[in-house]
Amino acid sequence: xxxxxxxxxxxxxxxxxxxxxxxxxxxxxxxxxxxxxxxxxxxxxxxxxxxxxxxxxxxxxxxxxxxxxxxxxxxxxxxxxxxxxxxxxxxxxxxxxxxxxxxxxxxxxxxxxxxxxxxxxxxxxxxxxxxxxxxxxxxxxxxxxxxxxxxxxxxxxxxxxxxxxxxxxxxxxxxxxxxxxxxxxxxxxxxxxxxxxxxxxxxxxxxxxxxxxxxxxxxxxxxxxxxxxxxxxxxxxxxxxxxxxxxxxxxxxxxxxxxxxxxxxxxxxxxxxxxxxxxxxxxxxxxxxxxxxxxxxxxxxxxxxxxxxxxxxxxxxxxxxxxxxxxxxxxxxxxxxxxxxxxxxxxxxxxxxxxxxxxxxxxxxxxxxxxxxxxxxxxxxxxxxxxxxxxxxxxxxxxxxxxxxxxxxxxxxxxxxxxxxxxxxxxxxxxxxxxxxxxxxxxxxxxxxxxxxxxxxxxxxxxxxxxxxxxxxxxxxxxxxxxxxxxxxxxxxxxxxxxxxxxxxxxxxxxxxxxxxxxxxxxxxxxxxxxxxxxxxxxxxxxxxxxxxxxxxxxxxxxxxxxxxxxxxxxxxxxxxxx
Numbered sequence: 001x002x003x004x005x006x007x008x009x010x011x012x013x014x015x016x017x018x019x020x021x022x023x024x025x026x027x028x029x030x031x032x033x034x035x036x037x038x039x040x041x042x043x044x045x046x047x048x049x050x051x052x053x054x055x056x057x058x059x060x061x062x063x064x065x066x067x068x069x070x071x072x073x074x075x076x077x078x079x080x081x082x083x084x085x086x087x088x089x090x091x092x093x094x095x096x097x098x099x100x101x102x103x104x105x106x107x108x109x110x111x112x113x114x115x116x117x118x119x120x121x122x123x124x125x126x127x128x129x130x131x132x133x134x135x136x137x138x139x140x141x142x143x144x145x146x147x148x149x150x151x152x153x154x155x156x157x158x159x160x161x162x163x164x165x166x167x168x169x170x171x172x173x174x175x176x177x178x179x180x181x182x183x184x185x186x187x188x189x190x191x192x193x194x195x196x197x198x199x200x201x202x203x204x205x206x207x208x209x210x211x212x213x214x215x216x217x218x219x220x221x222x223x224x225x226x227x228x229x230x231x232x233x234x235x236x237x238x239x240x241x242x243x244x245x246x247x248x249x250x251x252x253x254x255x256x257x258x259x260x261x262x263x264x265x266x267x268x269x270x271x272x273x274x275x276x277x278x279x280x281x282x283x284x285x286x287x288x289x290x291x292x293x294x295x296x297x298x299x300x301x302x303x304x305x306x307x308x309x310x311x312x313x314x315x316x317x318x319x320x321x322x323x324x325x326x327x328x329x330x331x332x333x334x335x336x337x338x339x340x341x342x343x344x345x346x347x348x349x350x351x352x353x354x355x356x357x358x359x360x361x362x363x364x365x366x367x368x369x370x371x372x373x374x375x376x377x378x379x380x381x382x383x384x385x386x387x388x389x390x391x392x393x394x395x396x397x398x399x400x401x402x403x404x405x406x407x408x409x410x411x412x413x414x415x416x417x418x419x420x421x422x423x424x425x426x427x428x429x430x431x432x433x434x435x436x437x438x439x440x441x442x443x444x445x446x447x448x449x450x451x452x453x454x455x456x457x458x459x460x461x462x463x464x465x466x467x468x469x470x471x472x473x474x475x476x477x478x479x480x481x482x483x484x485x486x487x488x489x490x491x492x493x494x495x496x497x498x499x500x501x502x503x504x505x506x507x508x509x510x511x512x513x514x515x516x517x518x519x520x521x522x523x524x525x526x527x528x529x530x531x532x533x534x535x536x537x538x539x540x541x542x543x544x545x546x547x548x549x550x551x552x553x554x555x556x557x558x559x560x561x562x563x564x565x566x567x568x569x570x571x572x573x574x575x576x577x578x579x
Contacts, residue, residue, distance in 0.1 A: 031287060031288045032287065033113075033115075033285040033286065033287040034285060034286050034287065035284070035285055036105075036284040036285060036286055037084070037091055037093055037281070037282065037283070037284040038084075038091075039084050039091065040084075041082070041084060041093075041103070043105055043106060043107070044082075044103045044104060044105055044106065045075060045103075045104055045106055046075055046077045046081070046082050046101065046102075046103055046104075047072070047074060047075060047101055047102050047103075047104060047145040047152060048072060048073035048074065048075075048076065048077055048081060048099050048100070048101035048152070048274075049067075049068070049070075049072045049073070049099065049100040049101055049150050049151050049152040050063065050064070050065050050066075050067065050068065050069060050070030050071055050072055050073070050100075050150075050151065051064050051065075051067065051073065051098075051099045052064060052065070052066065052067030052099070052125070052126045052127060053065065053066075053067075053126075054125070054126045055079070055098060055099060055125075057078070057079065058078055058079070059078055066127060067099075067100055067126060067127045067276075068100065068127070068150040069150070069151075070151075071151075072145070072146060072151040072152065073099065073101075074146075077101075079096065079098055079099060080096065081095065081096045081097070081098055081099050081101050081274050082094075082095055082096075082101070082103045082272075082274065083096075087280070090282055091282065092280050092281065092282045093272075093280065093281040093282070093284070094121075094278075094280055095135065095272065095273075095274045095278065095279045095280070095281070096123070096125075096274065096278055097121075097123065097124070097125055097135070097274050097275060097276050097277040097278050097279065098123075098125045098274075099125075099274065100150055100152050100273075100274060100275055100276070101152055101273075101274040102138070102145060102152050102153060102154075102271040102272065102273055102274070103271065103272045103274075104141070104145065104154070104269050104270070104271045105269045105270045105271070106269075107269070108267050108268050108269050109139075109233075109267060109268070109269075109270060109286060110233070110235075110266055110267030110268075110348065110350075110388070111233060111234055111235070111267075111288060111289055111290065111350075112232075112233055112286050112287060112288055112289060113230065113231070113232050113286070113287045113289050114137070114139070114230070114231040114232075114233075114270065114284075114285070114286045115228065115229070115230050115231075115283065115284075115285050115286075116137075116228075116229055116281050116282070116283060116284040116285070117226040117227065117228050117229070117281065117282050117283050118135075118161060118226065118227055118229065118279055118280065118281050118282075119221075119223075119225070119226045119227065119279070119280050120133050120163070120223055120277065120278070120279055120280075121277070121278025121279060121280060122278060123277070123278040124276060124277050124278070125276045125277070126276070127276065128275065128276030128277065129276075131276070132162055132163040132164065132165070133162060133163045133276075133277035133278075133279070134160075134161070134162040134163070134275050134276065134277055135161045135162070135272070135273040135274065135275050135277060135279050136158045136159060136160050136161050136162070136170070136272075136273045136275070137158065137159040137161060137229065137231060137270065137271070137272060137273075138153060138154065138156050138157065138158045138159075138172065138270065138271040138272075138273065139156060139157055139158075139159070139231060139233065139238070139268060139269075139270050139271075140156045140157050140181075140233070140238075140253065140265040140266070140267060140268035141154040141155065141156035141268040141269040141270070141271055142154065142155055142156065142255070142265075142268050142269075143155050143174055143179070147174055147175055148172075148174055148175060149172055149173070149174070149175060150175075151175070153172055153271065153273065154172075154174070154269070154271065155172060155173060155174040155179045155181060155255065156172060156181060156265065156268055157169070157170070157171060157172070157181060157183070157238065157250075157253060157265065158170035158171075158172055159229065159231055159240050159248075160215075161229065161273075161279070163220070164218050164220060165214070165215070165218070166215070166218070166219075166220045166227065166229065166242050166247075167215030167216075167218075167219070167229075167240050167242045167247035167248050168212060168213065168214050168215050168248070169183075169185065169193070169202075169212065169213045169215075169240070169248050169250060170211060170212050171183065171202060171203035171211045171212070172211075173211070178257070178258040179255050179256075179257060179258070180203055180204050180211075180255065180256050181203050181204075181253065181254070181255050181256075181265060182201060182202060182203035182204035182253070182254055182255070182256055182262075183201075183202055183203060183236075183250040183251065183252060183253040183254070183265075184199045184200070184201055184202075184250065184251045184252045184569075185199065185200060185202050185213050185248075185249070185250045185251075186198065186199055186200075186249070186301055187199075187200045187202065187213055190214075191212075191213060191214055192213070192214045192215070192216055192217075193213055193214065193215060193216050193247065193248045193249065194216065195216075195246075195249070195299065195300065195301035196301070199251070202250075203256075204256040204262075213248070215240070215242070215247035215248050216246075216247045216248070217247070219242040219243045219244075219245045219247065220242060220243070221243060226282070227242065227243060228241075228242070228243050228244065229241065229242055230244075232289070232292055232293075232296065234289070234290075234291060234292055235264075235266050235348075235568070236251065236252050236253040236254065236264050236265055236266050236348075236568055237249070237250065237251045237252070237253070237292075237302055238250050238253065239292060239296055239300045239302070241296075246296060246299045246300050249300035249301065249302055251302060251303060251568075252264075252565070252568045252569055252571075253265040253266075254565055254568075261558050261561065261562060262561060262562065262565045263561045263565075264347070264348050264561065264564045264565055264568060265348075266348030266349075267348050270286075303571060306530075306533070306534050306538070306539075306571075307539055308533075308538070308539070308540065308541070308542045309350075309351045309392065309540065309541045309542065310349060310351065310542050310544075310567065311349050311350065311351025311352050311353065311390075311392075311541060311542070311543050311544070312344050312347055312349050312351075312352060312353075312543065312544045312545075312560060313352070313353045313355070313395070313502065313543050313544065313545040313546075314337070314340040314341070314344060314352055314353065314354050314355060314358065315353075315355050315358075315395065315545060315546075315547075316343075316544065316545055316546040316556055316560055317335060317339065317340045317343035317344065317550075317556060318334040318335055318340070318355075318358065319334075319335060319549050319550035319556065320333050320334060320335045320359075321335065321339075333359065334357070334358045334359045335358075335359065336358075336359055336360065336361030336362070337354070337358055337359070337360050337361055337364075337369065337380055337383070338361050338363075338383065339361075340354075340358065341383060341384060341387050341389065342387075343556075343557065344387070344389060345387045345388065345389060346557070347557075347560055347561065347564060348564075349544075349564065350388070350389060350390055351389075351390050351391075351392055351541060351543070352384070352389050352390070352391050353391065353392075353393040353394060353395060353421065353541075353543045354369065354391050354393075354394040354395070354415065355369070355394065355395040355396075356368070356369045356370040356394060356395065356396045356397055356408060356411060357369070357370060357397055360372055360376070360380070363379075364376055364379075369411065370396075370397065370407065370408065370411065372411075374410070374414055377410075377411055377414035377415060378414060380415065381414060381415050381416065384415070391415050391416070391417060392417055392418045392419070392541055393417050393418065393419050393420065393421055393444070393500060393541060393543070394408075394411065394412050394415060394417050394420060394421070395420075395421045395422065395446070396408035396411070396412070396420050396421070396422045397422070398422045398423070398424050398425075398428065398432070400425065400428070402431055402435075405424075405428070405431060405432055405435055406435065408420060408422070409435050409436075409439045409441060412439070412441050413439060413441065417441060418441065418442070419441060419442040419443065419444050419472075419499050419500065419541075420436075420441060420442070420443045420444070421443075421444045421446045421474045421500065421502075422443055422444075422445065422446060423445060423446050423447070423448070423453060423454065423455065424443070424445065425454065426454055426464070429464055429467070429468055429471065430468070432468075432471070433468035433469070433470045433471055434470075436470035436471065437469075437470045442470055442471070442472055442499055443470065443471050443472070444471075444472045444473060444474035444499035444500050445461060445464070445465070445471060445472070445473055445474060446474045446476055446502065447461070447474075447475060447476050447479055447480070448476070448479050449479050449482035449483045449512045450482070450483040450512075451512065453479075456479070456483045456485075457483070457485070458473075458475070458485070458490040458491075458493045458494050459493065461473060461494070462493060462494060462497070465494075465497045472497050472498065472499035473494045473497045473498050473499060474498075474499060474500045474501065474502060475487070475490055475491055475494060475498060475501050475502070476501075476502040476504070476545070477490075477491075477501060477502065477503055477504065477524055477529065478502070478503070478504030478505060478506050478516045478522075478524070478545070481506045481508070481509045481510070481523060481524065482506065482509075482510070482511065482512040482514070483510075483512075484509050484510045487524050487525075487529060488525055488528045488529055488532055491529065491532055491533065491536075492532060495536050496536070498533075498536070498538060498540065499540055499541070500540050500541035500542070500543060501533075501540075501541075501542050501543065502543050502544075502545045503519060503526075503542060503543065503544050503545065503563070503567075504516035504517075504519070504544070504545050504546055504547070505517045505518060505519050505520065505521055505522030505523070505524050505526075505563075506522045506523060506524065507521075507522045507523060508523065509523065515547065515548050516545075516546055516547055516548060517559070518559045518560075518562040518563045518566065519544075519562075519563040519566045519567060520562075520563075520566040521562075526566075526570060527570060530570055530571075544560055544563050544564065544567075546559055546560065
């Protein structure tokens with residue numbers, strides 16, 4: 001895509017030693033590939049921008065202009081800019097390029113392998129008659145087409161497809177540049193991707209924009225042959241391949257907002273561009289994956305990930321709406337499960353932790369989750385799956401009786417949870433351990449601070465854990481400082497017993513009244529925490545949490561997104577300095 005930025009023209013084409021290798025491996029897949037190209041384009045919708053003055057055959061009264069600015073045609077495609085045709089008995093997508101536009105997926109995608117083949121046609125159109133043929137694959141797109149660049153190209157990331165520059169990275173802002181994507185990329189002195197170079201932060205609100213990085217080198221086929229392009233995405237990382245060669249890799253993708261806060265880019269819609277050149281596509285498939293192929297990770301020089309299941313607690317989104325507060329006379333009130341799931345899905349994280357004392361919502365007669373019937377629990381399980389989320393844990397209140405604990409284990413079983421986070425009374429540990437063994441669901445003992453928790457001290461918890469094989473630990477790192485305990489020392493003591501962790505930060509020791517802050521904004525040495533977990537070969541769930549109320553003075557969503565961004569950066573040891 002040839003955007004208003006002129007940096008593409010400035011990228012030099014120097015001869016370098018190839019940093020790319022041909023890939024013949026399979027990614028770690030979760031499903032069969034989906035063919036995105038059918039005769040009705042049922043996975044896509046069309047959106048066209050403002051036509052150039054040279055375009056003929058448009059309906060009477062159509063406003064024309066320079067081809068970029070002006071009133072977009074929207075979902076009207078009177079010129080069949082995007083059309084499925086048959087060539088040599090193959091189904092092919094023909095993109096005329098006559099009007100700037102985007103063929104955009106109806107759904108958002110995350111963690112996938114997208115593959116397609118393209119070949120240039122012979123035609124070119126104004127305003128790009130004298131420029132190289134150009135289009136692109138945009139991904140992790142958010143917002144609307146009309147709010148995007150030239151009223152077409154939504155804010156997000158781009159895998160450039162262009163003559164001799166296929167595989168370039170572009171970070172495409174929205175129309176008014178209030179939302180600017182960024183990513184960490186290994187960039188050479190010549191602005192090319194280089195697996196041996198250091199990571200640089202590209203995009204965002206940097207003074208020079210730095211919104212583009214050139215591929216390592218050109219692997220496009222000649223004009224008579226099809227070129228194969230592969231796009232792999234896992235979380236906020238992506239790798240581009242051209243004809244089997246790794247040519248670009250990026251990590252920690254996100255968007256910087258007008259207030260300089262950041263939001264991770266881990267999912268979004270996909271868009272195929274029409275941008276002044278005729279191009280043909282075929283064999284467009286997408287497949288859900290769980291990780292990059294190992295050889296791609298090695299060649300792309302992506303920072304290694306420890307295999308943790310990073311997620312968010314629904315408790316973080318417990319604040320009810322103003323309307324709910326006004327209507328309810330209850331002393332303790334939470335938002336509905338439906339609202340919590342919406343907020344969790346918006347983070348881009350997959351794993352979530354529920355809690356049994358949440359209001360289920362109007363569709364469940366505003367009952368608490370702990371009081372729902374098995375059939376209602378199944379409905380909540382379906383709601384979770386429909387959001388593409390996975391609830392591997394639930395925080396349970398437990399109780400003083402066997403009956404109350406059986407109730408919570410039944411809920412966990414109905415939600416397919418792998419473990420329960422809870423704070424059992426010391427005299428219930430034997431019972432809870434027995435039930436955990438019967439149900440095959442571990443219990444991870446959580447801690448609050450000294451005045452309210454039986455297990456605020458890891459030494460006390462360790463004594464209990466040695467007696468009961470079905471119990472483990474769920475250290476809440478933000479609560480330890482309230483009791484004067486260093487979180488790093490605490491998890492060292494609990495080595496071998498940690499099932500999961502709750503992450504939050506705090507600004508001082510020995511003050512239980514303090515509210516938590518985003519990760520990295522407090523006193524907890526999270527680089528040391530993660531290094532210790534790596535040393536222990538920890539393989540479990542890491543759950544972001546927040547106890548703050550979402551009001552005028554604080555935004556939970558902003559804090560959670562800031563914490564996600566901080567976590568992602570820490571996973572890239574080259575892009576952040578340890579404390």
